[in-house]
Amino acid sequence: MKLAIVGAGMIVKDFLSMIVEIPEIKLQAIIGTDMDIDVMNQLKEKYSIKSVYTDLEQSLANEDVDTVYVAVPNHLHYSFAKRALQAGKNVICEKPFTLNLRELEELRSIALENNLVLLEAITNQYLSNYKGIQDSLKKLGTIKVIECNYSQYSSRYNAFKEGTILPAFNPKFGGGALMDLNIYNIHFVVGLLGMPKKVNYFANIAHEVDTSGVLVMDYESIKVVSIGAKDSTADIHSTIQGEDGSIVIDGPTNVIDKYTVHLNKQQAVQEDHKVNGHRMFEEFKTFNKVIAEHDMTFVEAKLNHSLKVMQVVDLARKSAGLS
DSSP states (O other), X not given: OEEEEEOOSHHHHHHHHHHTTOTTSEEEEEEOOGGGHHHHHHHXXXXXXXXXXXXXXXXXXXXXXXXXXXXXXXXXXXXXHHHHHHTTOEEEEESXXXXXXXXXXXXXXXXXXXXXXXXXXXXXXXXXXXXXXXHHGGGGOSEEEEEEEEEOOOTTHHHHHTTOOOGGGOGGGXXXXXXXXXXXXXXXXXXXXXXXXXXXXXXXXXXXXXEEEEEEEEOSSOEXXXXXXXXXXXXXXXXXXXXXXXXXXXXXXXXXXXXXXEETTSOOEEEOOOSOSSTTHHHHHHHHHHHHHTOHHHHHHHHHHHHXXXXXXXXHHHHHTOO
């Protein structure tokens, strides 16, 4: 993979701290605004990135780039991904893929019509511990209830209460608890169970954005309660309950550091199958392989998963009266 990175924020710095462990990924460029130039030059020197750009079109004309990693604020994902695809580049886009289902469907059409790789960077779908949970579900017998809670008091919430609306709480920028935190829980559940029959979102709303909320996904015989909060905090955990036992995940669903299998009348067993301490390692290792092999069957399968997630998001927002 010959990679150009769009963005210079926290997620990019976190990504760069890991990507040195995957030398097959060549860092060809980093792209940002004029305000980012000093930071980008520092990152260029630290991580041996070949070029720095403040002009997206100029960077997309670089023939040494075959893939673009879109790591900008949520509301820019669609437009940047679209421009990269139209320039003939493969695209890896940070979560949430887009702000709504319609945008994602358009990106999917452009990618598949042009035989290009388009993937969502959503860590939990690629973690070995998540695959271990998928394999362990059958041990639980008939699944009855799933509960996920990702609640984390935002460092920007105090400013929000005082009337300063930063992107994390700006509905026009795709802010709010559903798109920032609960999106991981949605991916986690949809990856296990597929598309729910019914979706309802009960949100605490201020200034037209959800600061916290309870998402209910109904699979008829399985009930899912998914909590995401940026205005309060609690123990971050998830539990899958079946007739023959349960699986407990301590910590957020974007990391899944480990999990514990509790089977009825048996001693609990803690499982940990991770291959790297950084949550983004396994997904980018996979992305590199998919692009190298041009595995479009894999791409279509993952896009279908992301479409289901975005459909859940659309239904959740509609039920809560959020636009």
